[in-house]
Amino acid sequence: MKRNIITIDQDKCVGCSLCINACHQGALKLIDGKATLVSDSYCDGLGLCLPSCPTNALKVIEKDVSEFESERNENNDLHESKNERDEVKMSEKKNDTLGCGCPSSNAKELVRDKKMVKEIKQVSATQYDQPISELRQWPCQIKLVPTNAPYFDNAKLLIAADCTAFANANVHRDYMQNKITIIGCPKLDDGDYSEKLTEIIKNNNIKSVDVLRMSVPCCGGIENAVKQALINSVKMIPWSIITLAPNGEVIA
Secondary structure (H helix, E strand, O other): OEEEEEEEEOOOOOOOOOOHHOOOOOOOOOOOOOEEEHHHHHHHOOOOOOHOOOOOEEEEEEHHHHHHHHHHHHHHHHHHHHHHHHHHHOOOHHHHOOOOOOHHHHEEEEOOOOOHHHHHHHHHHHHOOOOOOOOOOOEEEOOOOOOHHHHHOOOOEEEEOOOOOHHOHHHHHHHHHOOOEEEOOOOOOOOOOOHHHHHHHOOOOOOEEEEEEEEHHHHHHHHHHHHHHHHHHHOOOEEEEEEOOOOOOEOO
């Protein structure tokens, strides 16, 4: 099976890092002053980094998946956090292997400690019998929300990756309370969020910005977009990054 992947002409590369910032997968790094594809398995082959290159050093080529299948498995072991290695076991069935090969799409079975789950359920039964939604506005998708919506004024803003609310059952209680929450997925949505987020932050009195993301590389896109928006808005606003593992545990 073949799939698309990025290749870099090192002679043309000037080390500007623009392609690295545009890559949502964390597949590109600056090494010895040159942009380098650190792992074939991390590249999704969509080519979102191409327009950012001022010297046309990047291009998309076709590559046989079997050439980097072993590398993908090795890199997954190296890049998974200790928490993920302890809590997550890989489900590697031959028929379930996905052609794109990117870490965000790797099939995993989440295994949780039964005693811990039982204790959590007991606490939930006594303290959180009737959980309520903490969503304070509609719409909540970054692509749909109007930048001049009145609820943004004097708001504490939570910018969350779509998957976080499913990975961690307490996202509403622990992260969304008293905040305006907007969500998105840089891997599935077209374009860059930074322009719209810049308008939201620049045109409203935002009190703070929290980013809730998953540990998978593509979630770096939402983090980078927020950082760029803060820079573009030229505002000094308190901000933080919270990272969740696929099993919902906070790892950073």
